Amino acid sequence: MASVALGALIFSSCEKDHAHVHNEHEVMTTLTFTLTAEGADTVALRFIDLDGEGGNEPTITGGTLKANTTYAGSIEILNESNPEDVEDVTLEILEEDEDHQFFFTSTVDGLTLTYTDQDADGKPIGQTNELKTGDAGSGTILVTLLHEPNKSGANVSTGDIANAGGETDIEVTFDVNVE
Amino acid sequence: MLNRLFKLFLLFSAILSVKAQDCTYSIEGSVFDLGTHLPLSDVNIFVTETSNGCCTDERGLFSLYNLCEGEYHIVFSHIGCEPKKFHINLTQDTVLHIDLSHTISSLGIVHLDEQKTGHINQPSLSISKKTIEENLTKNLGGLIENETGVSLLKSGSSLSKPIVHGLFGNRLSIINNGIIQSGQQWGKDHAPEIDPLSSNRITIIKGANAIGYGGGNLGSVILMESKKIAHEPHLHGYVNYAFETNGRGNNLNIQLEKYTPKLAWRINGTLKKYGDKKTSDYYLRNTGVEEANFSIQLEKSWGERFFLNFYGSTFNTNLGVLRGAHIGNLTDLKRGLSRDVPFFTEEDFSYKINAPMQKVAHHLAKLDATYLINEDEELKFIIAAQQNNRKEFDIRRGGRSDLPMLSLLQNTLNTEVKYTRKMKNSWKLTLGNQNIISDNTNNPETKTSPLIPDYISFKGGLFGVASKKKGFLLINMGLRYDIENQNIVAIQNTIPRTSKRFRNNFHNLSAASSFKFDLSKNQSLLFNTGYATRNPGINELFSSGVHQGVSAIEDGNIHLKTEKAFKNTLEYKWVPSTKFSLSALAFHQSFENYIFLKPQNEMKLTIRGAFPYFKYEQTHARIYGFDFSSEITIRNSIQGIIRYSFLRGKDTSNNEPLISLPSNNLFTSLKYQFDRSINLFENVRAEEFEIDINNKTVFKQNNILSTQDYSPAPSTYNLLGLKVSSRLVFPNHYLNCFIKIENLFNTKYREYLNRHRYFADDIGLSATLGLNFKF
Numbered sequence: 009m010a011s012v013a014l015g016a017l018i019f020s021s022c023e024k025d026h027a028h029v030h031n032e033h034e035v036m037t038t039l040t041f042t043l044t045a046e047g048a049d050t051v052a053l054r055f056i057d058l059d060g061e062g063g064n065e066p067t068i069t070g071g072t073l074k075a076n077t078t079y080a081g082s083i084e085i086l087n088e089s090n091p092e093d094v095e096d097v098t099l100e101i102l103e104e105d106e107d108h109q110f111f112f113t114s115t116v117d118g119l120t121l122t123y124t125d126q127d128a129d130g131k132p133i134g135q136t137n138e139l140k141t142g143d144a145g146s147g148t149i150l151v152t153l154l155h156e157p158n159k160s161g162a163n164v165s166t167g168d169i170a171n172a173g174g175e176t177d178i179e180v181t182f183d184v185n186v187e
Numbered sequence: 188m189l190n191r192l193f194k195l196f197l198l199f200s201a202i203l204s205v206k207a208q209d210c211t212y213s214i215e216g217s218v219f220d221l222g223t224h225l226p227l228s229d230v231n232i233f234v235t236e237t238s239n240g241c242c243t244d245e246r247g248l249f250s251l252y253n254l255c256e257g258e259y260h261i262v263f264s265h266i267g268c269e270p271k272k273f274h275i276n277l278t279q280d281t282v283l284h285i286d287l288s289h290t291i292s293s294l295g296i297v298h299l300d301e302q303k304t305g306h307i308n309q310p311s312l313s314i315s316k317k318t319i320e321e322n323l324t325k326n327l328g329g330l331i332e333n334e335t336g337v338s339l340l341k342s343g344s345s346l347s348k349p350i351v352h353g354l355f356g357n358r359l360s361i362i363n364n365g366i367i368q369s370g371q372q373w374g375k376d377h378a379p380e381i382d383p384l385s386s387n388r389i390t391i392i393k394g395a396n397a398i399g400y401g402g403g404n405l406g407s408v409i410l411m412e413s414k415k416i417a418h419e420p421h422l423h424g425y426v427n428y429a430f431e432t433n434g435r436g437n438n439l440n441i442q443l444e445k446y447t448p449k450l451a452w453r454i455n456g457t458l459k460k461y462g463d464k465k466t467s468d469y470y471l472r473n474t475g476v477e478e479a480n481f482s483i484q485l486e487k488s489w490g491e492r493f494f495l496n497f498y499g500s501t502f503n504t505n506l507g508v509l510r511g512a513h514i515g516n517l518t519d520l521k522r523g524l525s526r527d528v529p530f531f532t533e534e535d536f537s538y539k540i541n542a543p544m545q546k547v548a549h550h551l552a553k554l555d556a557t558y559l560i561n562e563d564e565e566l567k568f569i570i571a572a573q574q575n576n577r578k579e580f581d582i583r584r585g586g587r588s589d590l591p592m593l594s595l596l597q598n599t600l601n602t603e604v605k606y607t608r609k610m611k612n613s614w615k616l617t618l619g620n621q622n623i624i625s626d627n628t629n630n631p632e633t634k635t636s637p638l639i640p641d642y643i644s645f646k647g648g649l650f651g652v653a654s655k656k657k658g659f660l661l662i663n664m665g666l667r668y669d670i671e672n673q674n675i676v677a678i679q680n681t682i683p684r685t686s687k688r689f690r691n692n693f694h695n696l697s698a699a700s701s702f703k704f705d706l707s708k709n710q711s712l713l714f715n716t717g718y719a720t721r722n723p724g725i726n727e728l729f730s731s732g733v734h735q736g737v738s739a740i741e742d743g744n745i746h747l748k749t750e751k752a753f754k755n756t757l758e759y760k761w762v763p764s765t766k767f768s769l770s771a772l773a774f775h776q777s778f779e780n781y782i783f784l785k786p787q788n789e790m791k792l793t794i795r796g797a798f799p800y801f802k803y804e805q806t807h808a809r810i811y812g813f814d815f816s817s818e819i820t821i822r823n824s825i826q827g828i829i830r831y832s833f834l835r836g837k838d839t840s841n842n843e844p845l846i847s848l849p850s851n852n853l854f855t856s857l858k859y860q861f862d863r864s865i866n867l868f869e870n871v872r873a874e875e876f877e878i879d880i881n882n883k884t885v886f887k888q889n890n891i892l893s894t895q896d897y898s899p900a901p902s903t904y905n906l907l908g909l910k911v912s913s914r915l916v917f918p919n920h921y922l923n924c925f926i927k928i929e930n931l932f933n934t935k936y937r938e939y940l941n942r943h944r945y946f947a948d949d950i951g952l953s954a955t956l957g958l959n960f961k962f
Contacts, residue, residue: 024626024643024676024688034584034635036794060636061733061793062740062800063680090683100585107584155515156582158530173530175515175582179796 035060036097038086039180041151043071043079043139051079053149053182058088070183073119075144081121081137083110083151085178101153102135108177109157110134111169113150116186118142121149123167131159132167146185153178210255214275216283217247218263220765227265227287227765229823229862231875235260238916240874242862258421263287264875266826266860270317272961274419308654308663308701309394309715310758310772310814316387316414321912321925323438323457324431324955327361327383331409333883335814335830336393336772338849341941342376343509344434344464344950345476346545349379350940351407352393352774353810353834353848357724360397360404363411364498366553367400369599369625370575373639373726375942380502380549380575382480384427384440385455387414393772393814395717395754398665398699399605401621401648405719405752406776413498416444416451416486425961433953434475435536436461444484451486462538463507466948467935469532473507475540494557502549507540512946513582516796520738520945524898529946542580542588550574553601563610569603593638594630599623617652627725636684640677640729646670650697661703669695671722677729689729693722693749713758723747727782727803733793734801740791741784744803751779766820773813781808783838783845808845810836826858828881835890846895850888850939856881870918879910888939901944904936923959928952 037060041053051073057066073079087095101108105127111134112121120140123132157174158164164172218230226247233240234251236259243249256278263285264270271287312334322330328339328347339347340355348355361368361379364386371377383389390410397408417423424443430436437460444453459478463470482500489495511529514520523529553571560566578591605619623646629637650667673691678684699717706712729743754776762768785804790797812834820826831853836845861876888900912925933952937944 024641024674034587039794055794057792057794058682059680061795061798062731062742062791066792066794092683104584152518155584173511174519175513176519176795177515177584178794179516179518180794 035087035089036085036178037088039151039178040084040086041149041182042082042084043073044082045074045077045079048074048077048079053184055180055182056088060089068180068182070185072185072187073139073141075141075186077141079139079141080124081139083135083137085153098135102133105133105135106131106159107156108133109154109159109164109172109174110137111152111154111167111172112137113152113169114184115147116141116149116184117145117147119145119147119149119184119186121167123165127159129159131165134167141186144186146183148181149184150181151178152176210253212254212256212277212280213250213252214254214259214261214277214281214283215248215250216281216285218243218249218265218285218287219247221286225765230263230265230287233262233264233874233914233916233921235262235921236919238918238921266820266824266858266877272417274417274421308661308703308713309392309397310713310756311390311392311394313391314389319383319386319389320425320427320440320959321910321927321957323384323427323440323957324429324436325383327379327381327389327409327411330383331389331391333830333854333881334391335816335832335854336812336834337391338832338852338940340375340847341938341943343512343941343943343947344471344474345461345506346376346378346508348372348375348377349409350849351391351409352776352812353836353845354405354407357727358405358721359407359409360400361409361411362400363500363551364413364553365555365569365603366551366571366573366601367623368549369573369601369623370549370597371577371595373724376508376545377547377577378506380504380547381411382455382457382478382482382500382502383411384457385413385480385482385500386411388412393756393774394701395699395715395719395756395774395776397717397719398650398652398667398697399617399619401646401650401667401669405721405750406717406754413453413482413484416446416453416484418446418451420446423962425959427957427959429955429957431461431953431955433950434461434464435538436476449487453484454482455484456481460538463536465536465951467933467951468948469528470534470536471509471511471529471947472531472533472537473510473539473541473543475507475538477505477540479503492559496553496555496557498551498553498555500551502547504545504547505540506545506547508543508545509943509947510541510543512943513543514738517738517798518796520897523946526946542582544580546578546580546591548574548576563608565607567603567605567607569601569605571601573597573599573601575599587634591630591633592635594633595627595637595639596630597625597627599625612655613657614653614655617650619650621648621650622646636678636732638730638732639726640675642673642675642725644674644725645672659705662700663702664700665698667695667697669697671695673725673728675725675729680731689745691722691728695720695722695749709763710759710761713756713760715756715758716754718751718753721750721752723750723782723803730803733795733798738798739801740793740798741801742803747782747803747805748780750782750805752781753777767818769817771813771815773811775809775811777807777809777839779807780805781838783808806838806840808836808838808840810834810845810848824860824862826856826860828854828856828858830854843892844890844895846891847940848888848890850900851886853884853886854881864916867915872916873913874916874921876913877911879908879912881908881910882906883908885938898945900939901937904934904938906934906936907931920960920962923961925955925957927955927957929955 039055043051051071054069085097125136154174155177157172161171218227228245230243261273338350341347392408395406422445427440429438440457442455457480461476464474485497510531555569558566575597579593581592603621607617648669652665654663671693675689697719701715704712734741756774758772784801787800791800816830833851836848858879864872864874887903910927915922
């Protein structure tokens with residue numbers, strides 16, 4: 009009976025403390041792929057999902073590129089889950105550049121992407137890159153960021169993801185037109 | 188320490204022989220089978236002090252002559268039996284009557300002793316201390332996986348959860364020394380935090396009648412029990428050591444116990460270290476295990492009426508998770524599926540454990556008091572505290588791999604009061620109350636959103652069980668009511684994050700009854716029927732986020748209702764002699780509001796790509812099957828065992844199979860015991876030399892649709908095992924040893940219920956050398 013009484017006492021008086029609501033680290037909410045070229049409008053391909061995985065659908069903005077043009081590409085990743093305290097995740101990735109690599113896959117005819125940056129081992133990262141368009145067309149560009157890929161794998165340094173291993177941190181697809 | 192004990196032991200033996208003067212005493216007696224009450228022939232009788240022995244004849248009789256006055260420890264053993272040790276202070280000619288629980292015990296007959304266990308009238312099976320010790324390289328799951336009706340849900344080589352009759356996790360209770368194990372059992376990759384080596388017996392109750400255990404189980408229960416400390420004035424114990432080639436694992440388990448009229452004590456400690464396991468042709472990187480466990484048992488009695496027991500245990504483990512099974516999204520999973528050898532596989536063996544890994548600790552302290560009011564009435568109190576501390580580490584960016592991705596601390600308080608009364612009209616009545624208070628907190632160190640919220644839950648249960656034996660019929664009926672109050676603080680998916688309070692109240696009702704008919708002296712029929720409800724668990728209500736291992740977004744559902752289950756079992760048992768036994772058990776369990784993860788038609792798009800989306804929903808379902816087992820002994824030296832389990836499950840509302848159910852399987856074993864001892868060297872002989880060949884066939888799970896999984900169910904596989912064991916007898920002591928080879932043909936296979944089957948093969952050949960020294 010003592011145990012019933014004890015139980016009843018706790019039953020009526022217990023209230024869980026407030027949960028710790030804190031800034032989530034490591035979250036990536038926003039990716040902007042900025043493409044600039046002389047004599048062409050700057051294009052910003054953007055993926056925004058402020059509430060993180062699950063919940064509301066992300067907003068994805070594609071873009072229109074100029075045909076037969078060479079663009080300088082640069083990728084910026086932010087954590088905007090707390091609007092008061094925006095974090096630049098790009099810096100974190102570049103600090104661990106040996107453990108990260110971007111990969112690009114396009115379905116647009118004649119569109120190619122090449123690496124223009126290197127980590128300490130001379131392997132590509134892909135945070136900055138060069139995009140060349142061919143003739144007019146349309147399709148998608150898939151941007152993938154791998155964590156701990158095998159950068160020495162066959163053809164990995166030229167951007168072939170097949171033998172890279174690692175796990176995917178980012179995988180977003182943008183619609184693009186080439187005019 | 189051990190060396191000293193050993194010397195003490197030798198000295199002690201020497202004193203005995205010096206003291207001995209009048210060596211004309213005899214010990215005569217008989218050995219019977221506990222289950223059938225038939226005499227047991229060819230039982231080995233071994234006197235530790237003299238290293239001599241004899242055998243029983245066809246009538247179960249034995250005699251030992253020319254013994255000196257003094258203290259003796261006599262070991263009785265029989266093929267397939269758990270050896271029984273007997274202490275005697277010999278001062279005159281003595282007659283002994285010994286009951287041995289024959290292997291038929293594994294069919295549950297050992298529970299004829301109702302007073303001790305109280306679960307006689309439920310289909311159950313037991314695993315003896317001998318089996319536990321010979322499997323000291325295994326965790327709880329590995330120890331019981333070859334039993335009928337039992338399977339494992341694995342996450343790689345070292346993480347396994349037991350499944351009984353298709354149910355696991357929230358639906359299956361594990362009772363550790365009378366206390367319901369309380370941790371994060373909802374997780375598919377959360378193995379029970381228990382050291383089976385500290386138990387003397389593991390019992391699996393497969394019935395529909397677990398009224399006295401509570402805890403949301405829908406019928407089946409796994410009991411881990413320590414036996415009472417024997418009334419033996421000397422220090423006794425054992426040292427078990429095993430080395431396993433696969434994983435290069437070292438296992439050490441030591442137990443010491445002693446009885447004094449003031450206080451009886453027993454301590455048990457285990458140390459384990461394993462490195463990377465190996466499949467038939469490559470190492471599984473980062474699959475090492477480290478474990479350190481300790482338990483203490485204290486018993487004290489005041490007179491004949493009042494008994495006090497304390498049990499404390501601590502379980503601590505570091506477990507590596509296969510590096511190649513750590514993936515970021517569905518694309519990674521598909522790339523993993525297309526490979527023969529997982530990513531990150533290395534040429535060399537390593538003991539290193541890095542992220543992804545789990546660090547888990549579970550501590551228990553329990554005090555129970557029994558008061559015998561009079562010959563017919565008994566009162567029992569239990570109070571116990573548990574702490575479960577689970578940290579899971581993932582590969583993280585920015586040097587955060589040292590921070591756990593999941594860090595949960597759960598404190599639990601259990602109380603129990605139980606009153607038992609034997610009535611005049613041969614009814615036996617048990618009334619009880621059990622309360623569980625759990626406080627579950629996410630440690631903020633993870634710097635992520637928690638997978639399950641913080642909560643405090645209170646569970647209170649009242650139950651009553653009545654049983655009666657009349658002639659050929661044994662009846663048992665029980666009723667139980669539980670209330671659960673959940674007080675939750677959940678973090679909401681808003682920008683910025685906020686927290687919200689929830690309060691849930693659930694009522695659960697269970698009712699069960701069982702009838703055992705003795706058809707004849709050696710045949711019985713046992714019918715169990717039970718209804719139980721289980722309220723949704725915190726994870727089913729509130730979990731949210733990406734489930735890494737299977738690359739899916741899983742969302743809880745706060746609208747879930749209580750799950751209701753109705754289970755019937757019918758068991759037929761035939762034990763015509765000590766040499767043959769047969770048990771056939773059929774079961775059927777139907778569920779209303781069965782809670783499961785339902786794949787949704789949409790994919791959820793995230794910055795990591797599109798994920799399949801699952802949500803907890805409810806349906807009607809049923810699980811049914813049968814377990815068959817039989818054992819036969821031929822000419823007292825050959826023993827054959829056959830076990831078969833069949834199981835099917837169906838979502839009856841949607842008319843499709845239930846996923847993640849065990850495949851049908853067949854286990855066979857053939858044992859041969861040499862009846863003579865073999866002289867190895869001068870003064871050293873091998874006794875009870877035994878060879879055991881066994882085979883397990885796990886059939887392909889055909890009962891799923893191709894749309895229900897990322898890859899087809901693996902094919903049928905066979906695993907052959909071989910074990911050779913013997914007792915080496917030295918002039919003053921003896922050593923049990925065994926060599927065991929599992930997966931003898933180094934078969935390459937994948938198991939349907941191993942969640943790492945998407946990435947890697949299962950374990951290849953493994954040989955184990957085990958030594959057991961008892962004193």
